[in-house]
Amino acid sequence: MCAVCGCGEARVLRVERDILSKNDAFARDNARAFAERGVFAINFVSSPGSGKTTLLVETIKRLKGRRPVAVIEGDQQTSRDAERIREAGAPAVQINTGKGCHLDAHMVGHAFDSLDPPRGAALFIENVGNLVCPAAFALGEAKRVVVLSVTEGEDKPIKYPDIFASADLMLINKADLMPYVDFDLAACLAHARRVNPRLAAMTVSARSGEGLDGFLAWMETAEAGAGSA
Amino acid sequence: MCAVCGCGEARVLRVERDILSKNDAFARDNARAFAERGVFAINFVSSPGSGKTTLLVETIKRLKGRRPVAVIEGDQQTSRDAERIREAGAPAVQINTGKGCHLDAHMVGHAFDSLDPPRGAALFIENVGNLVCPAAFALGEAKRVVVLSVTEGEDKPIKYPDIFASADLMLINKADLMPYVDFDLAACLAHARRVNPRLAAMTVSARSGEGLDGFLAWMETAEAGAGSA
Numbered sequence: 211m212c213a214v215c216g217c218g219e220a221r222v223l224r225v226e227r228d229i230l231s232k233n234d235a236f237a238r239d240n241a242r243a244f245a246e247r248g249v250f251a252i253n254f255v256s257s258p259g260s261g262k263t264t265l266l267v268e269t270i271k272r273l274k275g276r277r278p279v280a281v282i283e284g285d286q287q288t289s290r291d292a293e294r295i296r297e298a299g300a301p302a303v304q305i306n307t308g309k310g311c312h313l314d315a316h317m318v319g320h321a322f323d324s325l326d327p328p329r330g331a332a333l334f335i336e337n338v339g340n341l342v343c344p345a346a347f348a349l350g351e352a353k354r355v356v357v358l359s360v361t362e363g364e365d366k367p368i369k370y371p372d373i374f375a376s377a378d379l380m381l382i383n384k385a386d387l388m389p390y391v392d393f394d395l396a397a398c399l400a401h402a403r404r405v406n407p408r409l410a411a412m413t414v415s416a417r418s419g420e421g422l423d424g425f426l427a428w429m430e431t432a433e434a435g436a437g438s439a
Numbered sequence: 440m441c442a443v444c445g446c447g448e449a450r451v452l453r454v455e456r457d458i459l460s461k462n463d464a465f466a467r468d469n470a471r472a473f474a475e476r477g478v479f480a481i482n483f484v485s486s487p488g489s490g491k492t493t494l495l496v497e498t499i500k501r502l503k504g505r506r507p508v509a510v511i512e513g514d515q516q517t518s519r520d521a522e523r524i525r526e527a528g529a530p531a532v533q534i535n536t537g538k539g540c541h542l543d544a545h546m547v548g549h550a551f552d553s554l555d556p557p558r559g560a561a562l563f564i565e566n567v568g569n570l571v572c573p574a575a576f577a578l579g580e581a582k583r584v585v586v587l588s589v590t591e592g593e594d595k596p597i598k599y600p601d602i603f604a605s606a607d608l609m610l611i612n613k614a615d616l617m618p619y620v621d622f623d624l625a626a627c628l629a630h631a632r633r634v635n636p637r638l639a640a641m642t643v644s645a646r647s648g649e650g651l652d653g654f655l656a657w658m659e660t661a662e663a664g665a666g667s668a
Contacts, residue, residue, distance in 0.1 A: 225454050257487045258570050258599060259591025285598050286571060309601065311540065311571035339599070340571055341487050342515060342540035361590040361613065362488025369514050370487060370568070372538065384590065390619050 233347050236315035240350025243322060244333065250433045251333040253351035255373055257366075258339030260359040261383045263291045264416040266334050267298040272426060273332065274299060280327035284313040284338045291336060301325055312344040313337050319350075332429070345372035353432050359384040361391050364398035371405040378410065379428060385415040462576050465544035469579025472551060473562065479662045480562040482580035484602055486595075487568030489588040490612045492520045493645040495563050496527040501655060502561065503528060509556035511564045513542040520565060530554055541573040542566050548579075561658070574601035582661050588613040590620050593627035600634040607639065608657060614644040 244251045254262050263283075270279050281302040283291040292304035303321040305313060318335060327333060335351060337344045356377040358366055361384055367374040374380065380402055382395070395413070402409050410428065414421030473480045483491050492512075499508050510531040512520040521533035532550040534542060547564060556562060564580060566573045585606040587595055590613055596603040603609065609631055611624070624642070631638050639657065643650030 222454055222458065225451055229451065257568065257591075258595055259486060259588075287600055288594070288598050290594055290598070309575070311569070338571065339486065340540070340569055342567065342569055343572065346538070359488075359590065361588065361616065362486075365517070365519055366487055369517050369519070371516055387590065387616065387619055390616055 230346060233315050236319055237348035237350040240315055240319050240322065241352075242350075243319070244350060244352070247327070248330045249327060249333050250331075250429070251335060251349070251351045251353075252429070253335045253337060253344075253349050253354045254357060255337045255341070255344045255354065255377070256339060256357035257341050257359075257362055260339070260357045260362065261416050262336050262339070262357050263294055265357065265381065265383060265414070265422075266336060267294055268416050268419065268422055269334070269425065270295065270298045270300045272422060278328045278331040280325045280331050280333050282313075282318060282321045282325070282333070282335045284317075284336060286310070286338065301327070307338055311338055311340050311342075312347050313349060314347050315349050341366065341370040341373050345376050353378045355379045355381055357381045357383050358398070360388050360393040360395075364394045365401060367398065367402040367405055374402055374409065375406045377406065378408075378432065380409055380411040381421075381425065382411065382413045383416060385413045385420055386418045459575060462544050465548055466577035466579040469544055469548050469551065470581075471579075472548070473579060473581070476556065477559045478556055478562050479560075479658070480564060480578070480580045480582075481658075482564045482566060482573075482578050482583045483586060484566045484570070484573045484583065484606070485568060485586035486570050486588075486591055489568070489586045489591065490645050491565050491568070491586050492523055494586065494610065494612060494643070494651075495565060496523055497645050497648065497651055498563070498654065499524065499527045499529045501651060507557045507560040509554045509560050509562050511542075511547060511550045511554070511562070513546075513565060513567045515539070515567065530556070536567055540567055540569050540571075541576050542578060543576050544578050570595065570599040570602050574605050582607045584608045584610055586610045586612050587627070589617050589622040589624075593623045594630060596627065596631040596634055603631055603638065604635045606635065607637075607661065609638055609640040610650075610654065611640065611642045612645060614642045614649055615647045 256262050279300040281295045281300050283304045286307050289304040292302040295302035303325050305317050354377045412424050485491050502508050508529040510524045510529050512533045515536050518533040521531040524531035532554050534546050583606045641653050
């Protein structure tokens with residue numbers, strides 16, 4: 211239920227601009243709060259059903275004993291994802307957006323206060339499954355990761371360019387299904403680089419564990435880079 | 440980039456209400472225009488990459504010689520889907536929504552004028568891949584079909600309830616991948632019926648052709664019902 215519907219009314223555009231600028235201010239507050247706590251925040255965006263929660267569960271298991279983790283979960287309805295995260299051993303807050311189609315920085319700020327993670331934690335924010343609307347809403351994250359599963363097809367980066375243009379890393383997930391689908395990995399990478407020449411990319415399978423060590427290594431490098439920036 | 444972001448401002452809510460009521464008026468105009476032309480319009484909604492375009496391509500092939508078909512394609516960017524439809528033998532108009540996250544009735548009205556389909560045509564409208572925002576925007580369609588692929592998981596109907604509540608039929612697609620994923624069909628049906636007790640459902644595979652005759656039969660029955668309503 212979005213204001214950008216091609217009707218081009220000045221009033222609508224003004225309201226949108228106000229919403230985004232207010233969100234940006236909250237996002238700057240969040241970024242400051244994360245930095246003060248030494249928290250490394252990643253915003254995970256994707257289509258519904260690309261495997262974000264399973265990826266987080268497997269990442270949390272691998273980080274056990276190495277660093278604290280906290281998770282903010284976004285969905286229109288249900289608290290299933292937060293429950294799965296808690297079962298994996300990390301504290302989680304579920305945000306239900308109701309009619310809403312994305313997390314915003316204000317919601318995330320409240321969830322962060324309520325999670326109150328220890329110094330040096332990794333904060334994973336799982337956005338509402340949506341390849342369009344979350345693109346425009348900064349949450350104060352240090353890095354943005356877009357997850358694309360191989361079952362979705364290699365053309366998504368050029369069909370939904372904003373979200374790929376705004377990401378730091380593309381995780382190509384469900385690699386275990388590659389033999390059963392027609393997914394052109396080289397074309398996917400070429401499409402993604404066309405909309406974002408600096409986009410890092412790696413192939414993973416949350417189910418088999420393939421590539422997850424590489425993702426953990428990327429996190430370390432990315433955090434070092436984010437800290438020195 | 441949506442107005443519903445939990446900020447609860449009266450001004451935002453007013454703009455949203457105006458947008459939706461204007462859209463509803465355009466949708467009524469479209470429904471009237473479709474009926475006058477004897478056109479049976481179906482609005483296809485789903486996540487990105489659930490296989491809507493392949494489903495349409497296979498349906499068009501099966502309708503060849505039986506009835507005329509015309510297609511309206513919605514995507515943020517590219518005209519790839521319209522090209523695939525034209526290769527399958529049906530005229531198609533591509534709507535690029537840019538920053539927008541759904542088709543609206545005004546865009547569809549213009550596309551219908553430009554397609555100018557013959558009497559008795561089936562009009563397939565493929566919405567932007569998004570399980571949230573298209574739910575609230577009627578396009579004047581006679582029926583709404585939500586496509587869910589088995590790779591997305593059985594919990595989507597309860598996590599994104601509005602779009603399943605507003606649909607007439609759920610096509611559970613990519614049935615050919617069922618052996619390779621953990622998809623609980625019975626749970627999916629139970630979840631879907633919880634948000635929409637009247638939702639019809641069938642399992643299909645656009646790739647193998649499984650279930651597509653059943654979908655064509657559903658179309659005939661649904662059109663007869665829609666006509667007599």
